[in-house]
Amino acid sequence: MRVHNFSAGPAMLPTAVLERAQGELLDWDGSGMSVMEVSHRGAAFVACAERVEASLRSVLDISDDYACLFLQGGAYGMFAATPLNLSAPGDTIAFLNTGDWSTKAIAEAGKYAEVAVLADTSDSLHTTLPRPGSYTVPTGAAYLHYTPNETIRGVEFDHVPDSGGVPLVADLSSTILSRPFDVDAHGVIYAGAQKNMGPSGLVVVIVRRDLLGRPRRETPTVWDWTVQAKADSMVNTPPTFGLYLLGLTLDWVQENGGLAGMAARNQGKASLLYDTIDRSSFYSNPVDPSARSWMNVPFVLADPTLDSTFLNEADAAGLTNLAGHRSVGGMRASIYNAMPLAGVRALVDFMQEFERTHG
């Protein structure tokens, strides 16, 4: 029996996607081979990769001004690859620090360039977001980097920051495909697959072509976006199974209304859960309502001695992976695209029953 899985990532995938993959795991498209067993340079897989890219472009409305790359190393790898591809030694890179993932991206960029942190929400324990107009991007910055959604504290931008004319770079890992997104406002978008796109081990990079052509000499070839763009991401062997699953997931997104459909569904799920929390004094969420994430909903019990009871009883009820991040504690429900409304309803019902029993 499938459970309702609230893991922050790797996270649940649509059951229909897994069933499709299961059905053809030993015999892909009548080939007598698994999709994992064929050459990435063979005609069948090349056609698969082309379909995946076309689907991604269609779903996210990505123009030909952008290259789409399918690489390895996760978003954390791109924390290094981005300065290597977009800056020179001594350049300044501007950052908005809105949580743990921003903080890691800043530390990594500091190996390659000067960093200027224009806004930092540490004082609020990352429960707020920088107000538009409250910071100014330095002239000549190589780019402005931000994290549209932070998984640990559960904050999410509801607007695109003003980058003051320099390229805007987004680590979109935990919110890509969850709602319409203004690609054209960005120079680079990258996202690990393991939240809304597929299994871990695949990172998607969407880069405006006019930013290519200036990698540092010491950029590892597999992360040289200019080289990979020319080679259709096949300088080396891409993570073929992840790419294939991304394709199935994109099909599922399209069959379910595209990004508008995802947004409606995700907003509904998030509202139901936040409303339940806010109506109760037993549960609370510390995030500024305007900054609340649709993807990751952390909450705490008024009585934290009940945490382990809550988690154990939830698990027994088929509601899994609800523990908060180890750095925060409490609870966190990650409700990415693949989580059905029924899963959030089941969680809300459980929470209300738990409050009646233990409140």
Added chain:
Amino acid sequence: MRVHNFSAGPAMLPTAVLERAQGELLDWDGSGMSVMEVSHRGAAFVACAERVEASLRSVLDISDDYACLFLQGGAYGMFAATPLNLSAPGDTIAFLNTGDWSTKAIAEAGKYAEVAVLADTSDSLHTTLPRPGSYTVPTGAAYLHYTPNETIRGVEFDHVPDSGGVPLVADLSSTILSRPFDVDAHGVIYAGAQKNMGPSGLVVVIVRRDLLGRPRRETPTVWDWTVQAKADSMVNTPPTFGLYLLGLTLDWVQENGGLAGMAARNQGKASLLYDTIDRSSFYSNPVDPSARSWMNVPFVLADPTLDSTFLNEADAAGLTNLAGHRSVGGMRASIYNAMPLAGVRALVDFMQEFERTHG
């Protein structure tokens, strides 16, 4: 119906491994979740990763003097990561150039250090290997790098090169787990998974611990072997599905006699195919017999105008992916661990019948 798949990589996996993965793809170990859907930091997956490492250590007889890392970026990524972790700017790195993969590793290392190519088999079109004693490793070299098996020309070392006291580094991608291997003679071994271990997207690094601790400052964190060794390869999200499949594959290796069993099976397959080629004037293999690979067997027809007929008829007979590398042409049969003897017998039968019909 499953075919006999001679792909050079990504390559066939044991059918038993795929069947096991298929059976539990939506419900791993009774969890109600796919192994792809669980956190890499959760107890279940951490236990899985620990079992995989223990199996790898057991199968390859890896001592505690070595760390085993499970990373992303492929062997090509490690072409950059190795100099970043093991050399300083201005150091000399020694190489044996025995084919296309060595050549790529040399070019990548040249971004980070001085390169000394001690032996180069280009003159024989990489159909030979450097003789022991024919080269001398420079005193003070950071390390000596070689490629025990080259997939494109089909050459394979039958001995461990003498590194003259500097650390020996092997790109073992295309022959790992195929026969016993002297890990202790090496400072570092790395290998992409997509030949003998699992799907593409996972690279295994086995590094002697005394070589850790001196990464360059600009080493990307996800490729910082020192940091990853301390973090059990979980600085960022590892390719969890690939790790899981590696575990199933290692179980299969153990159930089939370990590396001694693999060696007997692989030598038998290779002998059958080379003998068939050598007994015929219709087929030929240009590689010096002492340098022939057990994993990749390239061969050409005396009449190359028959190549496409051969490939089409083979494909129709359920013998797929036999085209030679695009840089070489002709035919290539990759016969990694997962290829059963029955597959090679079927190929040999087909080749003999084709020769009778078209010779």
